[in-house]
Amino acid sequence: MGVPDAMRAVRITQHGGPEVLEDTEVAVPAPQAGEVLVRVGAVALNNTDLWTREGAYGRPDDPKALSGWRGPIDFPRIQGADVAGRVAAVGTGVTGSLVGRRVVVDPAIYDATGPDAHPVGLMGSERDGGYAQYVTAPVERVHDVTESPLTDDQLATLPTAYGTALGMIERGRLRTGETALVSGASGGVGLALVQIARARGARVLAVSSGSKIDGVRAAGAHDVIDRAEDIPAQVRSAAPEGIDVVLDVVAGELVGEGLPLLREGGRWVIAGALGGYDVTFDVRRLYLHNTQVIGSSMHTPEHFGILMDLARRAEVQPVVAATFPLDRAAAAQRELSRREHVGKIVMHP
Template identity: 85%
Template sequence: MSTPQVMRAVRITRHGGPEVLEPAEVAVPAPQAGEVLVRVSAAALNNTDLWTREGAYGRPGDPKAVSGWRGPIDFPRIQGADVAGHVAAVGPGVEGNLLGRRVVVDPAIYDAEGPDANPVGLMGSERDGGYAEYVTAPAARVHDVTDSPLTDDQLAALPTAYGTALGMIERGRLRTGETALVSGASGGVGIALVQIARARGARVLAISSGPKIDAVREAGAHAVVDRAGDVAEQIRAAAPDGIDVALDVVAGELVGEGLPLLREGGRWVIAGALGGYGVTFDVRRLYLHNAQVIGSAMHTPAHFGLLMDLARRADVRPVIAAAFPLDQAARAQEELSRRGHVGKIVLHPRAASAVDEPSGA
């Protein structure tokens, strides 16, 4: 079947609120040398979609500057880092055996070749993403998951949230039998951290609140701390011997309160700042106990390969909170920003609005 010349997409032409998400009909992108064209089945939402749209990332030396993930955004930009779909066409130099295969796209743009390269850009930010019926991607970043038992929605939920989680776990050197603390445990990255850490054989202590606590426990947490109470005291009670690795997407005051709870040689891994980017802590708790604070932005190519192995075996099963049609992308982002859900929110670019209402999972 031939690829159409025009597709539906949602893009932003400036920074701002949900109102800057504009449905449009645009040309289907042509895969360039070394690229493939993916027909998008599902695209998952992430906090980075909100912050990129808002320009909330700041810049070195100016943390309040309006900026995208790694600097100015080249508008108009089609958002959406997380894509699952089928290869519809290949560009020059790409073998045709990928045609028709079900794939997940690694959304990272790396600073070098090789398995340990660092992400310095992101699909949906530094290049067009998956809020569209089609998207192009480098063939080297497309992973064949045709035989995975996971649904397209679950596959789309993996790249950013689970890739970020796996990157944190790898950089934090979490080992079987260690105790891991997971903050923001009901969010997309948080649930991923709980599931992957549990699969690694760690004892998982999670931080959540209210009605989400049961869902976090179901995801695999051995114990859940209620963030509405005295978090540090609850952690001490649940892990009297201390924490080996903190997997933190909240930061803020939690870092200063939590560092004294690390065991000797403990690692505090940060991949988000939901609680605030201004952090104060007693540095003596760092050097006197040989502790480490580690920044972790997404994953490396090697980490993503490990994630795709998990996907093919269905060793983790992402929780899908709701699904929206493409033309309700603004509504989907508003739902994400309210943080009343557990798991991932996805878009169905090829679904009609009247058919694909939000659904729990």
């Protein structure tokens, strides 16, 4: 089937609330040299979508400045980092055998070409993303998962949430037999952390609350810490020997309260600030115990390759909480911001 000239897309032309999401018709992008055109089968939502739309990332010189993921947004911008679909066309220099293959797109824009490159941009923020019927991507960022038993919806949940989770686990050097504490465990990244840490052979303690606790336990948590109660006291009771690695997407007060829970040589990995970015802790707990606080932003190309191998073998089973059509993107983002779900929200262009 040929590629049409026009497509539906949801984009933002300014920062603001869900009302700035614009459902419109735009030209189908043409793949440039070294790129492929992907027909989007499913696109998953992330907190990154909300923060980019709101301009909530700040800048190093001005934490309160309106900014996209890594700087000013070049409006208009089609949102959406997480894409699963099929290759519809290729640009010059790309083999035509990719056409028709089912793929997942690595949404990161890297600072170098090597396996340990750092992400410095993101599809849906620094380039157009998957809130659309078609999206382009560099061929080296497109991973063939045709043989995976996972659905398009499940595959679409992987790039940002599971990529971020795998990056945290790799940078935190989590090993078999260690004890991990996962904050925000019912969210997309949190649930991915629980699943991957469990698959690694770690003992997993997860922080959640209310009706979400059963879903977090079903994802593989050995013990669930109730966020509504005294978290440090519960952790000390569940893991009296201490925690080896904290995998934290919440930050805020949890860092200062929780740092004494680390064992000698423990690692606290932070990849989010849902609980607040202004953090205070007793630095003596850091240097006297040889512990580390590690920042982790998404994944490296090597990490993403490991994730795609897990997807091909279905060694993780992503949880899809809800699906929406593309023209209800604002409703989908509102649902995401309520944080009442367990798993990921997916849209169908």
